Amino acid sequence: xNKLLSTERGRKMLLLGNEAIARGAIEAGLAFGATYxxxxxxxxxxxxxxxxxxxxxxxxxxxxxxxxxxxAAAAANSGVRSMAIMKHxxxxxxxxxxxxxxxxxxxxxxxxxSADDPFMFSxxxxxxxxxxxxxxxxxxxxxxxxxxxxEMIKYAFDLSEKLQEPxxxxxxxxxxxxxxxxxxxxxxxxxxxGDFIKDPFNYVTVPAVSRNLHIKLLKHWEEAKxxxxxxxxxxxxxxxxxxxxxxxxxxxxxxxxxxxxxxEDKVQILRIGFSxxxxxxxxxxxxxxxxxxxxxxxxxxxxxxxxxxxAQEEGLTLPIAGKGEGVFSRLFEFDPAGVRKVIANYxxxxxxxxxxxxxxxxxxxxxxxxxxxAGCSHRASFYIAKQAAEGMETIFPTDIGCYxxxxxxxxxxxxxxxxxxxxxxTSCGFSKVTKKKVISFIGDSTFFHSGxxxxxxxxxxxxxxxxxxxxxxxxxxxxxxxxxxxDMGLLNLTGYxxxxxxxxxxxxxxxxxxxxxxxxxxxxxxAVKKALSFEGVSxxxxxxxxxxYAKSLKLQSxxxxxxxxxxxxxxxxxxxxxxxxxYLSEGRIRINAAQCTxxxxxxxxxxxxxxxxxxx
Amino acid sequence: MxxxxxxxxxxxxxxxxxxxxxxxxxALLSNIPVRMSEIHGMAQRGGVVESAMVFGDAxxxxxxxxxxxxxxxxxxxxxxxxxxxxxxxxxxxxxxAPLPPFTVAIGKGVYPDLNKLQATIRAKxxxxxxxxxxELARQAGNExxxxxxxxxxxIRTGKVPIEAQTVKEAIRKKTKQAFVExxxxxxxxxxxxxx
Numbered sequence: 115x116n117k118l119l120s121t122e123r124g125r126k127m128l129l130l131g132n133e134a135i136a137r138g139a140i141e142a143g144l145a146f147g148a149t150y151x152x153x154x155x156x157x158x159x160x161x162x163x164x165x166x167x168x169x170x171x172x173x174x175x176x177x178x179x180x181x182x183x184x185x186a187a188a189a190a191n192s193g194v195r196s197m198a199i200m201k202h203x204x205x206x207x208x209x210x211x212x213x214x215x216x217x218x219x220x221x222x223x224x225x226x227x228s229a230d231d232p233f234m235f236s237x238x239x240x241x242x243x244x245x246x247x248x249x250x251x252x253x254x255x256x257x258x259x260x261x262x263x264x265e266m267i268k269y270a271f272d273l274s275e276k277l278q279e280p281x282x283x284x285x286x287x288x289x290x291x292x293x294x295x296x297x298x299x300x301x302x303x304x305x306x307x308g309d310f311i312k313d314p315f316n317y318v319t320v321p322a323v324s325r326n327l328h329i330k331l332l333k334h335w336e337e338a339k340x341x342x343x344x345x346x347x348x349x350x351x352x353x354x355x356x357x358x359x360x361x362x363x364x365x366x367x368x369x370x371x372x373x374x375x376x377x378e379d380k381v382q383i384l385r386i387g388f389s390x391x392x393x394x395x396x397x398x399x400x401x402x403x404x405x406x407x408x409x410x411x412x413x414x415x416x417x418x419x420x421x422x423x424x425a426q427e428e429g430l431t432l433p434i435a436g437k438g439e440g441v442f443s444r445l446f447e448f449d450p451a452g453v454r455k456v457i458a459n460y461x462x463x464x465x466x467x468x469x470x471x472x473x474x475x476x477x478x479x480x481x482x483x484x485x486x487x488a489g490c491s492h493r494a495s496f497y498i499a500k501q502a503a504e505g506m507e508t509i510f511p512t513d514i515g516c517y518x519x520x521x522x523x524x525x526x527x528x529x530x531x532x533x534x535x536x537x538x539x540t541s542c543g544f545s546k547v548t549k550k551k552v553i554s555f556i557g558d559s560t561f562f563h564s565g566x567x568x569x570x571x572x573x574x575x576x577x578x579x580x581x582x583x584x585x586x587x588x589x590x591x592x593x594x595x596x597x598x599x600x601d602m603g604l605l606n607l608t609g610y611x612x613x614x615x616x617x618x619x620x621x622x623x624x625x626x627x628x629x630x631x632x633x634x635x636x637x638x639x640x641a642v643k644k645a646l647s648f649e650g651v652s653x654x655x656x657x658x659x660x661x662x663y664a665k666s667l668k669l670q671s672x673x674x675x676x677x678x679x680x681x682x683x684x685x686x687x688x689x690x691x692x693x694x695x696x697y698l699s700e701g702r703i704r705i706n707a708a709q710c711t712x713x714x715x716x717x718x719x720x721x722x723x724x725x726x727x728x729x730x
Numbered sequence: 731m732x733x734x735x736x737x738x739x740x741x742x743x744x745x746x747x748x749x750x751x752x753x754x755x756x757a758l759l760s761n762i763p764v765r766m767s768e769i770h771g772m773a774q775r776g777g778v779v780e781s782a783m784v785f786g787d788a789x790x791x792x793x794x795x796x797x798x799x800x801x802x803x804x805x806x807x808x809x810x811x812x813x814x815x816x817x818x819x820x821x822x823x824x825x826x827a828p829l830p831p832f833t834v835a836i837g838k839g840v841y842p843d844l845n846k847l848q849a850t851i852r853a854k855x856x857x858x859x860x861x862x863x864x865e866l867a868r869q870a871g872n873e874x875x876x877x878x879x880x881x882x883x884x885i886r887t888g889k890v891p892i893e894a895q896t897v898k899e900a901i902r903k904k905t906k907q908a909f910v911e912x913x914x915x916x917x918x919x920x921x922x923x924x925x
Contacts, residue, residue, distance in 0.1 A: 126758060127758075128751070128754045128755055128758050128764070235769055259789070260765075287769075288767055288791065288792060291767060291768055291769065292765065292766060292767040292768075292791040292792075293750075293751075293754060293765070293766040293767070293768070293791075294764075294765050294766075294791070295758060295763070295764065363790075363791075363792075365789075366789035366790045366791070367790050367792075369789050370788050370789055370790050449792050449793075449794040449795075450788075450790040450792060450793075450794050450797070451794030451795065451796070451797060452794065467796070468796050468797065468817045468819075469796065469817060469818070470795045470796025470797075470814055470815075470816070470817055471796065471813050471814060471815075471816045471817060471818070471820070471854045471855065472854070473813050473814050476810060476813065476850060477842060478839070479807050479810055479811045479839075479842060480807065480830070480831050480833045480834045480838070480839025480840065480841060481831065481833050481838075481839060482741065482776070482777060482778055482807075482808070482831035482832075482833070483777070483831075483833070484775035484776055484777035485775055485776045485832055486775070487775065487776075516775070519775065524836070688835060688836055689836070692832065692836060694776055694832045696832075696835055697830065697835050698834070698835050
């Protein structure tokens with residue numbers, strides 16, 4: 115049984131932020147959830163998916179975030195509490211649905227969780243999704259701690275039901291991936307089934323209906339404003355002439371900073387946890403009581419701009435600063451010392467920081483970039499693609515997944531990437547305007563997520579490139595979540611369909627389709643050469659299970675390889691494949707048996723046939 | 731209560747996250763406020779995993795450069811890389827068994843000399859406890875218990891407000907049944923080696 119189903123009320127548990135959020139949803143009586151996996155949100159879904167197999171909760175991995183949001187929206191409009199979970203950029207995919215769902219509203223509580231990623235620990239951008247709340251007219255909640263996140267989820271469901279609108283719940287990586295002590299509450303009963311009452315003139319968003327719905331949304335927004343003014347998640351602590359307004363994790367940094375600087379008796383802190391609509395009356399009162407105000411928020415000057423507008427309405431001229439020189443940056447994430455320094459500078463508090471160890475004189479430490487795993491099938495696919503394209507001038511549009519790590523040498527098979535699915539659509543553009551051979555890469559889950567429309571476009575508009583679909587049978591990068599092509603039987607889960615990528619590709623009208631097994635190197639290179647020579651769209655499906663996934667399913671080959679006496683130290687293996695199982699010992703290449711997975715790709719490319727199986 | 735800030739750095743797969751979760755559980759058992767944060771997006775791809783643990787009254791779960799009271803490094807070059815987290819009052823615990831990054835294998839970097847590495851850390855901090863945690867883990871009967879060896883060494887420094895007994899209780903609670911005994915003996919070996 116998942117530990118988050120514990121019924122011990124009052125028990126203290128150490129939970130990861132994402133676990134606390136999942137627990138909060140369970141305590142709120144969440145009945146229906148949908149997601150597309152994305153760091154830093156993934157563990158919320160992983161827990162809820164497991165819980166769904168042990169309780170009345172329904173939880174699905176949807177094809178993409180837009181689908182997840184729409185699936186959940188239907189449940190919420192049938193009277194079932196629902197949640198859609200995604201990373202921040204996932205909300206871009208779901209945005210089309212979100213904007214008009216705000217018009218339609220919901221019947222039961224619906225929470226849309228967006229996990230933002232300041233500093234881009236595992237993302238392609240660090241967009242600030244609070245702006246989606248403004249854009250859509252929806253309420254947004256932002257927790258500052260793990261403990262608060264759990265409670266706030268429950269509040270979010272109640273708020274959603276009160277407003278009859280979905281509520282955005284915005285976290286950042288430091289909430290999702292921090293751990294704190296949480297006290298368990300009661301688990302509300304699950305209302306798993308609902309009913310949809312027909313009301314087309316409120317549900318079918320033709321212009322005449324939507325005009326009325328927009329009026330309704332603005333009424334809800336006014337109502338939300340009133341609730342934000344009195345929400346327990348917007349509060350002032352302390353008294354004094356210095357004002358600091360903060361949200362999310364910066365609240366902890368501000369509290370620690372004020373204490374470290376010994377100015378707690380001079381500072382009042384306004385913590386905004388309900389940040390759209392902003393509590394205008396409360397903020398105006400706060401501003402009137404301050405001589406000077408600092409806004410500490412990661413990301414964009416979202417609150418700062420609102421504060422300045424409120425000050426203008428009241429004719430207040432006190433200094434308000436947030437982003438800019440000498441204060442905070444719009445870039446990356448905050449940290450306690452950085453926030454403390456800005457507070458000290460801004461309020462002229464004398465402060466001598468502890469000197470960090472001077473590391474300027476330490477010799478350069480070899481870097482440790484992430485690498486494709488030992489035995490990763492993507493490495494074989496990249497090698498095959500490059501060998502087959504030898505002598506051609508190439509462009510490699512890539513996509514989002516483990517295979518983005520093909521960026522690094524020696525593979526160097528990533529030239530362009532914007533977002534999920536962009537490999538295929540950008541291949542259309544590159545192949546049209548350049549004379550280079552375009553070879554693009556996309557994974558199985560990403561292909562289903564948003565690759566298919568690009569491929570349809572390529573067939574319809576008769577573009578000319580070769581697409582590799584790297585089908586490793588799972589959504590590997592985010593932790594082996596299911597996708598529509600996955601064999602759910604391997605996970606002992608029944609009742610699922612399975613979509614065959616080859617059938618999809620053929621059905622879309624791709625005339626040249628090749629399926630390779632990338633661990634068969636020579637045969638694959640010959641097959642890919644043919645695919646590359648095709649005029650038009652050709653697709654190579656490279657089919658081999660993710661080696662980590664295979665290991666977890668106990669399906670990995672038992673064979674291991676070693677470097678034998680015939681080695682002439684050409685180092686083709688290490689220089690062309692860069693598998694992390696290789697290491698150097700006294701100038702000779704060796705294979706770490708504990709890391710080798712027996713893929714045999716290096717053995718096949720060694721010019722001396724010097725790489726041989728380890729005999730038991 | 732006073733705040734103690736601990737940074738743990740490791741290479742993906744070394745069991746850093748389990749070590750911090752054991753320590754967090756021990757703090758919970760001891761009624762000591764604790765907050766942790768971790769960066770583990772690339773853990774399974776051979777990257778660096780860093781966790782921060784804050785014991786006591788501070789509210790942040792992140793530790794800024796120069797502000798660690800204790801640094802534990804599961805891999806010597808990673809300990810050296812994390813030295814920016816330290817100040818001259820920091821105590822450092824490091825494993826001495828290297829896991830050279832792949833960049834060294836392809837000639838894109840030189841692995842630091844272990845003697846110089848230790849001398850550098852000693853010169854810049856309040857003290858260094860250095861031990862071959864892999865060898866001690868092997869002696870404990872499980873090469874994967876490097877994390878427990880280092881936990882033992884950390885507790886011996888007395889820099890973290892948690893008793894050895896409580897950590898062992900947490901090991902019994904949080905680690906797999908089959909490994910509890912070897913984990914406890916790894917912890918003890920680390921504890922003894924760190925004197």
